[in-house]
Amino acid sequence: MPVYRGYLLSHLHIPPHPLRIRLLHSARLSDRIYMGENYTHFYGGNSLNRLSWLRSNATFVSGLFTSPAARCVVFRSGEPLVVNNTQNGRTVIALAKVPSGELRTVLGEEPFFGQGQHPGEIAGQDIKALQSARWRGPNLVFLGVEEPDSDLSTPTNVEDVRGTPYFAMDATDIPTDDLLNTLNVSESQRLEFAEPRSATAKLSSFDASLFALARTMVDWLGQRKFCPACGSRTYPLWAGWKLSCTSVLPWADNRGKSPCPSSSGLHNYMHPRTDAVVITAVLDETGDRILLGRNKKFPSAFYSTLAGFLEPGESFEDAVKREIWEESGVKVRQVRYHSGQPWPYPANLMIGCYASADSSQTIRTDLDNELEDAKWFTREEVLSVLAHPDGTNIRRREYKNFDEAQLQDQSAKAATAAGPIDPQPLKDQPPFRVPPQSAIAGVLISQWAKGEVPGLGLGYSGATSLKGKI
Structure with missing residues (x-):
């Protein structure tokens, strides 16, 4: 055992000192329980005893x-x-x-x-x-x-x-x-x-x-x-x-x-199938900006977190990195799980994550050609939209856009997870719109904007490095 432990720690570049081992174990345990454990999304929290x-x-x-x-x-x-x-x-x-x-x-x-x-x-x-x-x-x-x-x-x-x-x-x-x-x-x-x-x-x-x-x-x-x-x-x-x-x-x-x-x-x-979808809020180095995209089938001025189906042989982290790069040309790191949401259209499990990225990277949407646009938004911009009465509202007639996207390939289908449709018409439209709290994308965006994500070390003022915290 001592030989194996020394071999393992040498490959991790960590001296095999007992105190360091205990500290390493503590840090990793903290990462494992870092967020999302008790969050119950809309459509989730089913309390039936299924027997x-x-x-x-x-x-x-x-x-x-x-x-x-x-x-x-x-x-x-x-x-x-x-x-x-x-x-x-x-x-x-x-x-x-x-x-x-x-x-x-x-x-x-x-x-x-x-x-x-x-x-x-x-x-x-x-x-x-x-x-x-x-x-x-x-x-x-x-x-x-x-x-x-x-x-x-x-x-x-x-x-x-x-x-x-x-x-x-x-x-x-x-x-x-x-x-x-x-x-x-x-x-x-x-x-x-x-x-x-x-x-x-x-x-x-x-x-x-x-x-x-x-x-x-x-x-x-x-x-x-x-x-x-x-x-x-x-x-x-x-x-x-x-x-x-x-x-x-x-x-x-x-x-x-x-x-x-x-x-x-x-x-x-x-047996019943559940299709796993990773949906990710990508933050910049300061934690004060978020990368959002607009699918070609989305209603006007509607932006959301980027999403896509897991492919065979992928972990959650692998899928996040691949999907973000394919859709926006941005390479992300430090992927962290937040929570999951069942999405019955028709049988998806939305796997919500946060990730960090260098915002100086060139955004490009021509790789898989799914997004019409992708760009960084500041915390202040997002907070102003969330405070707007129509900032998370979607008109009933716009539902057709989501239906059409649902009939497209799987990635476009995953992008339609924007939440229930509010039938009320929009008045004095905000500069852009984001998903409501009934969708996991809306939760990821809102919790980041309001500094409510456990473990990120982010507040309203931001300006906090994500290194080691996400």
Whole structure:
């Protein structure tokens, strides 16, 4: 051990002195916990007990769904069903949480999970290809249980569950009138399928996190209808958390066919996907300026932090350095993680970082040709925009710009993570706009501008070297 320790420290150019070793360990520990540990973003902080080990138990999941406490979040083509409540003359938007009993007529015949070959037939629990399977009727996903206490429970049967079980249903193929006619709605309420970004801006934190999970799962099931390995139809099992190829069903006729590769081994295309995106606030040497970019599909005068998808074989730090250089021509260093945000458009995890760079480098946007512009902004410029009533506002009609960007390549798609859309029109526009606090980009920008980032050593006055602090 002493020989190895000396070898290691000599390569780090650190004398193998016990005191130095302790100080080095302390400094590295400080870096590891340096920021972001407890920050909860919009769409994040989901408090459901997902009970993942019970998803394959059809008896348990079906029992939860048919219980009086069960609630269902409903989607149509990615749009959530929301309820508009009139309270004291004001309209309050909330995610519609439909009692599961009101949906039975549109879900088809029981069992809802663990379906056998014929309608009404319950599959044997010992048949792995049919564990909590649902291959007839609209897609239905078990999300988890909202429990009354913060301590997560470990129930073994439905009777042990305390709280509200939540499910998500895809009603895309159900006529809207047929669906709404099955629901009990009071006179003070109005149900409608709403454009998700504008609607979710008004949701509570719990509803927003519930929406993010539900929409991601419903979108995944709706998109993966055919097996990537053999082209056969797929069907959900594990209460919506796994896909399987219909060629592995016990009654499948596979005469003359080779076995589907998905029938053995572990395959990532049969499980829900999350696409990781690095999104970075790049600061100059003084910490008083930030590098922001404007995607070609962004609304007018809208700037944000630079973002891009992780590529195979990359760490977070590698991806940050590559993306910033490809988009702006700027080489960064000292990458530090801040926090993460789930982004359900359709299934991203935004990995928020800070990094430092020499601001004398020439900015160029011609490498991957994604940005229309990129430039450095001072703290004072950003603070003035944040103080402006429309500094983080996006008009409803501008949402089309984000939709168009969403259809482009992956990097442009990542850049659309600018937050929910505020439908109010702009008046007396600020010189530029930045994302709202509901998007991680807005948090990174705002916390830097206001000197609220732990570990950076930055205040309103700035003029603090980032060396050793970021």
